Amino acid sequence: MKTHGDDILEDMCDFSETHLKSLVTQLEPSLVAQVNHCLNHPLNKSVTRFEAKYHISVYEKDCSHDETLLTFAKVKFNILQRLHQTEIGSITKWWKKSNFEQKVPHARNRIVECYLWLLAMSHLPEYSNGRIIVGKLASVIALLDDTYDAYGTFEELQLFTEAFQRLTWFKVHHIFEFFL
Template sequence: MTESSRNLTIDVLGLLSLYEAAHLREHKEEILEQALCFTVTHLESVDPKLENSLKAQVNEALIQPIHTNVPRVVARKYIRIYENIESHDDLLLKFAKLDFHILQKMPQRELSELTRRWKDLDYENKYPYARDKLVECYFWATWVYFGPQYKRARRTLTKLIVIITISDDLYDAYATYDELVPYTDAIER
């Protein structure tokens, strides 16, 4: 091991940053492939020796890199990790928790509004063959559009996924073959 490699393995936060950056590689980027192997090996080897908060951060990253996760879920995990750091800033921690809880209420309100409208449209009686997947569809939309500024996009995507689900159920569970032929032709057009 060279002197620079030895110094890099001592800097756990630097290794963690390189590990996260290596996950953004493109196909056949050999240097980043090697960097990923290097960081995984060294992060796993130093893991038992780390203090609890840094160990938790490394373990979370090794399970799932930050950029592949939903930012609000990552925020919750890192609030718990930051809370256990002795030198944490109490005011910063308080604001982080407040921000998290305020933004957690947003999807609850949106889903409540969508559910109320869904019930007003009486889909259960109009389409008894269709699965009621509104909540699931909404949460798919929140994984795509998670920020508070994307309320309209979340609602639109939720409605679109619900329509696709109903169409799929119509196709799979309700319509006859004779009805499906022209329906399929119309969809293909």
């Protein structure tokens, strides 16, 4: 949780990392793997959904695990995974229905990439509709990025940018209805 220039937390992180690395030689192999994983993939810099799967597998190998708790964790993980699959399926259907491959042939289908950005921000089920809407929006933004990066000439892109700048709020509102 440190920020650049936060000397106290930087010192604490360095201290913790140094001591954890020195403990590695004294720990049993399963704990060594966990410590190394945590040092290489700190929770605050990881995608929660990916880390959940890792920690479930680690807990499952622990001989003192609670079978009921493990079952609930797996069920919850699978339910959320199914929700995420449904969301990305919804975005994919929208993309195909919009016929972007035909209308904008230079565009890359970056739905999964865009969706993973959103999943990294929040995996919670109550934000499902938001992930779907913003996933569609992020896909269109990626399409525009591809247009600027690989397709238009400088003059065409200047005209394109000016057209965007002339959009009124009313027109933007109708554009966003396209995503619903």
